[in-house]
Amino acid sequence: MASNTIRVIITTPHGVFLDVNTDICTFRTTEGEVGLMANATQFISSLIPSMIYINSKSSPHLQTYYVDKGVVYFKDNTLSMIVNEIDNKPLNINETFVQEDQTKYRLIEELYLKKKLTENKK
The missing domain is CATH 1.20.5 (Single alpha-helices involved in coiled-coils or other helix-helix interfaces)
Incomplete structure (x- = not known):
């Protein structure tokens, strides 16, 4: 049976900021807003300064982070983000x-x- 979660790894120049499993991760790229769930197609893109939502907005476990520019890569249900700066309050x-x-x-x-x-x- 296929997994219904994705692994989200957010890395900064200072090391790993976050490593969690979640149902969905939503973020903004140069191509627009993306919401990734399990078994999505492999891709790579550039992040723009915006917010990242981990879990759905209606989930009691919603986590919101503010990010600067970065790169995002998704493959085999692992979402890797490399960002310049991240915080849980506006940058x-x-x-x-x-x-x-x-x-x-x-x-x-x-x-x-x-x-x-x-x-x-x-």
Whole structure:
């Protein structure tokens, strides 16, 4: 008989954060919201900053976690998540996004200026 639960392993740079068996795990990826149950198809995707629900929302055993970016991989009823940061209260990730955006814009400006300098030398 096939198992009706999945194993959820959440790992951070500091080690294993959580290792539990559950009926369903719901999370958000770059492709949209995913709810995984036992015997689902194998896949891999990128997590986006959001919430992870372990068990159904109506379950008395519901666990909710807030995560930063990460990677999720599901195979053989084992869901492995590698995340930058996780907590049971909201994360302050806006500062990270602002810094990343500033870095992107600096690179874009630098490339633009280099292109203009190259064009002016011709």
